[in-house]
Amino acid sequence: MGTRFKCNEETIARTKAGKIRGFYDDGIYTFHGIRYARAKRFQMPEPVKPWEGVKDALSYGYICPVLNQPRPTGEVTTPHRFWPENENCQYLNIWTGTLDPRAKKPVLVWLHGGGFFSGSSIEQVCYDGAALADFGDVVVVSVNHRLNVFGYLDLSSFGEPYKNSGNAGMADLVAALKWVHENIEAFGGNPENVTIFGQSGGGAKVTALGQIPEADGLFHKAVIMSGVFSSMSSGEEVKGRELVLEILHQAGLKEDDVDRLAGIPSQRLIEAVNAAEKKFSGEGKYVEWNPVPNDWYVGDPLDCGFRDHFKAIPTLVGSVLGEFDLQPPILHKDQLSLKERRDIVAEKYGDEYADEVIRRFKAAYPDKNEVYVRSVDLLFRPGTLEYVRKKSEKGAAPVYCYMFSVCFDIDGDKLAWHCSDIPFWFHNTSLIPVCRIDGVTEKLEKVMSMALVNFARSGNPNAAGLPGWDPCTPDHVVTMILDRICEVKIDHEKDLIPYLEKVTPPFHFDPSVMGSDDDDDSEGSAWFY
Known part of the structure; x- marks a missing residue:
């Protein structure tokens, strides 16, 4: 048997700036906390300076400071971990099966969630890239970058030195992709086959990178998970x-x-x-912390259109059915009578709309209990559907759509929530107990991880165990339903989502009260990404 763990001269990689040492464990070389750039506050990042000798990459790098201390909430459904903070947070992590520059493996660069104001490359337990690198024979990279006031404060009206301060965080990500382009061969990766993928705010960052000319040629495919959303604020x-x-x-x-x-x-x-x-x-x-449109960043494509270069990037876009469902659980829902289910639906939508809401929901999701219509996401799905239609218009590159709609064995079969799909994509359900569903998890994790890997490899997510998955067209949204039984549906939500938008009572999302405890007067925002 070979050595299971190594941290010696055999785990050293040579980057453009100098040598770094990672460690080898169970078939995967891991490098934590590689500095890819440096930057002064509110300024554009600059490359790291060369060094002599060997630097250790054995500890995760600093994460960007957050504005409010998060309140522990929902750790069973979305386990987190935190790390020391410093605004000098330009670090990335790498997982790979080889350090042979000739390997030319597909590269997946992960952009974390938390909007443009919070989160980190290691914040969720399931962000670890070792299992995906091993399962898919790919190189996985995750990135920290400046957030909130450090990454998106627009000081441009105060002079030329601050002309792009409102995009400093996105500039960090461009710098990280440049570092990957210049160095990833040393980790067995192919710099000409890079896929950027991200969830929630990470998905929004994927889209933003497509609207930045300086990022052209630094990535070749894009995956957006629950990352096309409307503003969650009012006023x-x-x-x-x-x-x-x-x-x-x-x-x-x-x-x-x-x-x-x-x-x-x-x-x-x-x-x-x-x-x-x-x-x-x-x-x-x-x-609201967001990139600032200017001559460096074109702007949101749903507002100003997709750049021609981004139109030619194969894209995988989707969301989960429940997302930010904050309503109390309904236990034993399958034991309720049809009238009882209808009454529950009517409590939210009113008696005048209840029957039509149920009819449209059952037409779209015939295998779901009627009461789940209360949980259908309207923060991400409408924008996602618009996104895939508009990006499909020119037909320059395929656009694939998905919906993750699993019901989990918690809180009376809770519908898939924001982030619940990430462990499946990362092949990390073994790290997240709530994801382990007898007879379901192993098969679903395999097809989802393989779909992601196949897309990174070729721009086509079709995988053994899934039905045929065609790209969307300007006229038809083709959606892969990722569930206990996976199936393809065409335009299945066209009568549901617009109607729900019309009849759903106004909703204001406030993360500060999510999962709050009346007996706990601690301040801070709840973890919801």
């Missing part, structure tokens, strides 16, 4: 100069002190941002 958005001026005020600085804002301690800056957000919230306004 008037505060951005640009108005936001910066209030942050300066809260930090005790004057309008011409922007340069000092770039130098104050991180915690002082965070406190000023939080104070500014609190003030605006009291006025019915909100702050």
Whole structure:
């Protein structure tokens, strides 16, 4: 038998800037915390400087500071882990089965969720890339980058040095992809076959990269998981100069002190941002951290259209059926009478709409209990459907669509929630107990992981164990239903989603109250990504 664990001269890789040492365990070489760039606050990233000797890549790098301490919530459904924070967070991690530059394996670069304001490359337990690298014979990379005020504060009106500060976080990701392009051969990867994939905010970052000319040629396929969404806030958005001026005020600085804002301690800056957000919230306004359209970043394609280059990128797009379903569980729902089920539906949609809501839902999802229609996602799915239609219009590259709709054995068969599909894509259900469903998990995980790997390899997600999966067209959305039984449906939601949008009561998503405990007065936002 061979050595199961190694951390020696055999686990050293040579990058453009110098040598780094990772470790080998059970068939996979792992490198944690590789610095891919450096940057001053609010400035564009720069390449790392060369070094002599061998640097260790045995510990995860810093993650970007968050603005509020998260409150432990829902750890059974979405297990998390945290790490030391520092705004100098340009680090990536690599998992690979070989260090042979001739291997030319497909490369998958993971962009984490948490919007553009939170999260990290290691935050969810299931983000670990070892199992996927081993199962799919691919190279997996995950990336940290600047977020929130450190990555998306638009200071452009304060002078040329800050002209792209509102996109510093996205610039980090471009720098990471450049690093991958220049160095991934040393880890057995093919720089000409790179797939970027991400979930929630990570999916939105995938789309944003497609709208940045500087990223052209650095990736060749795109996977967007629950990443096309509407704003979750209500009121008037505060951005640009108005936001910066209030942050300066809260930090005790004057309008011409922007340069000092770039130098104050991180915690002082965070406190000023939080104070500014609190003030605006009291006025019915909100702050939303997002990339800023300019001559570097074109803008959201649903607003301004897809760039020609991005149109030619094969894309896999989808969501899960439940996403942010915050309603109390209904136990023993299959034992309820038809009238009892209808009454539950009527509680949300009203007696006048209940029957039609049920009819349309059962037409789309005939095997689901009627009460699940209360949980159907309207934050991600409408935008996802619009996205696949628009990106399919020119036919320059295939666009594949999916829906993850598993019911899990928790809380009376809970419908798939935001993030519940990630362990299946990563081949990591063994790490997440709630994902282990007898007779289901092993088969579903295999076909989903293989679909992802096949897409990364060739731009086609078809895999053994799945029915034939055709790309979408401008006229028809072809959806692979990923469930206990996988099947393909065409336009199955066209009568459901628009109708639900019309009859669903107004909904405001507030992560700060998710899973809150009346007996716990601790502050912070709940974990929901």
